Amino acid sequence: MFAIWKTQPKDSNKELMNALKTKTIKDELLHNSVPPLTAFERDIVKEITRSTQIHNESNITRTNKYLAFYNTYPEIEWALLAHLVSRNSGWSMTDLKGEWLSKLLSEKEQKNYFRLLERANWLIFQDAYPQLLLYHYSLQHNQSLFHLLSHFNVSRFMEPIWNYFLDKQDRSTLSTALIMNEQHYIEKRVIHNPFFKQAVLDTIDFKIQEWLGLTQILFPFANKRKQNEIHFSGHTVHQFASISSRINFGKELYATLFSNSKRLRSIVHWAEKHPHTGSRKDYWPHLFHTVRESPPGKLSIKLERCRIRKGATRIYSPPLNIAWEIIDHSPSSPDDWFTHWDLASPLLTPPTSTEENMKEAHCEALSKIELAVAAKQIIFHRKN
Structure with missing residues (x-):
């Protein structure tokens, strides 16, 4: 399958290797076909469909x-990135019912924002989890089963990518391809969905969230000597509606996550020791609490240099199962995003990252949103 690659000398330069890799994958895409299923393959498809449906219940289960999956197959690095980004999606969902956004947004706006976050989270799992399970079964049965991807409406783009990974164990290329695939997958179904575009993405309130810094992705980890002292890696999202920006952002997150092995171990350790609840109390219990400790309508500034002011109560951040009910999703359209080869161009650029001081940025974002809520309440009280 990859004979053209295997004939190259080991000292081939990076540019040539990328070109050969691209040609190899492109050739396989052009000769893609779907053979009839055997009884064994039908059983695999049935089991993966069942398992995906069970575990796609909520942000928590996903x-x-x-x-x-990452703990079982750490070579699939995208799975850890997906876990951490999905954690952040859960925090964003509960923020809508938490201390501040519940005062800034109407009930209808809260629900619309939640539906967008939940739909994107559901769609990505619906598309990605069958791919992960096919990797599991391919190893278990010592044969590539990725020709079955079409039976889960996964883009034809991903079959040669996975087969290339089985052959070369190129983690970066696989992760980049998965990032590209999932962002393209939600592009038409969420970002350009007429309802979400009008009700959320084109609204002033959504654009204000970027200004407030509420579109941050945080990778918490503990100080080895001081386990209660939490630090953050990660980045801030910009231009959420742009697919090229989202793909580049995903690549940057991936590069950051796996750029420091010591920090990576700390991030994984923290994630394993702190089950995901959706509440921001998971990482900062000194600031957030799952119980509302102050009256809902009371106006007060609680934060001072990322600490709770003396005499103030903690910030309300409910767990996801308290904030939102589980919802049913309509099936996704079977359209394939991969319509021309130019869409694969991000594969040619390796993921790179620049470090951000996410702890400082996160503290600043929290202060901004608190002041925005206080300003709105002051204006409201003056009018009344």
Whole structure:
């Protein structure tokens, strides 16, 4: 399958290797076909369909399965990235019912924002988890089963990518391809969905969230000597509606996550020791609490340099199962995003990252949102 690659000398330069890799994958895409299923393959498809449906129940179940898969197959680095990004999605969902956004947004706006986050989270798992399970079964049966991807409406782009990974164990290329695939997968189904575009993405309130810094992705980890002292890696999202920006952002997150092995171990350790609940209390219990400790309508500034002011109560951040009910999803359209080869161009650029001081950025974002809520309440009281 990859004979053209295997004939190259080991000292081939990076540019040539990328070109050969691209040609190899492109050739396989052009000769893609779907053979009839055997009884064995039908059983695999049935089991994966059943398992995906069970574990795609909520943000909690999805997030947990990503981490469990990574712990079993750490070579699939995207699974850890998916776990951490999905954690952040859960925090964003509960923020809508938490201390501050529940005062800034109407009930209808909260529900619309939640539906967007939940739909994207559901769609990505619906597309990605069958791929992960096919990797599991391919190893278990010592044969590639990725020709079955089409039976889960996964883009034809991914079959040669996975087969290339089986052959070369190129973690970076696989992770980049999965990032590209999932962002393209939600592009038409969420980002350009007429309802989400009008009700959320084109609204002033959504654009204000970027200004407030509420579109951060945090990778918490503990100080080895001081386990209660939490640090953050990660980055801040910009231009969420742009697919090229989202793909580049995903590549940057991936590069950051796996750029420091010592920090990576700390991030994984923290994730394993702190089950995902959706509450921001998971990482900062000194600031957040799952119980509302102050009256809902009371106006007060609680934060001072990322600490709770003396005499103030902690910030309300409910667990996901308290904030939102589990919802049913309509099936996704079977359209394939991969329509021309130019869409695969991000594969040619390796993931790179620049470090951000996420602890400082996160503290600043929290202060901004608190001041925005206080300003709105002051204006409201003056009018009344």
